[in-house]
Amino acid sequence: MRKTIFIFAALVVALLALFQLSKYSVLTGDSSIETVIAVIAIVFFVIGVIINKRVLHKAKTTTHRIDHKKISALGLSKREYEVLCEVASGLSNKEIAEKLFVSESTIKTHVSNILVKLDAKRRTQAIQIAKELQIISV
Numbered sequence: 001m002r003k004t005i006f007i008f009a010a011l012v013v014a015l016l017a018l019f020q021l022s023k024y025s026v027l028t029g030d031s032s033i034e035t036v037i038a039v040i041a042i043v044f045f046v047i048g049v050i051i052n053k054r055v056l057h058k059a060k061t062t063t064h065r066i067d068h069k070k071i072s073a074l075g076l077s078k079r080e081y082e083v084l085c086e087v088a089s090g091l092s093n094k095e096i097a098e099k100l101f102v103s104e105s106t107i108k109t110h111v112s113n114i115l116v117k118l119d120a121k122r123r124t125q126a127i128q129i130a131k132e133l134q135i136i137s138v
Contacts, residue, residue: 018039022040065134067133070133079110080110080113083110087123088136093107094107111123114126
């Protein structure tokens with residue numbers, strides 16, 4: 001937290017110095033106002049890009065490991081696990097059936113088996129339990 005505050009404070013001081021320098025250069029007639037505005041805009045753009053890259057790269061580094069031992073301990077078959085992953089991604093039974101090239105009734109059977117094995121009453125509850133057990137990625 002202190003590092004972030006220090007960086008933003010240094011950024012504000014640097015921008016204030018840039019504004020004072022540009023004010024001085026315009027008053028002395030060394031440069032035009034358009035040039036000063038362009039330089040300030042470029043500085044803000046570069047700072048925005050740097051901050052954006054740092055924030056985006058930190059968010060992507062968080063990954064969760066899937067516990068394959070728990071999957072086998074629950075007795076989930078490969079196909080049931082595939083169906084569970086598709087349910088977690090928000091697909092309907094019909095969409096899952098089309099994606100996995102099986103009938104919709106087969107998917108309903110798999111979903112029913114998943115609910116029993118995870119001791120869940122609804123699909124959303126099954127997803128929540130699967131996340132807690134770390135058997136699906138968030």
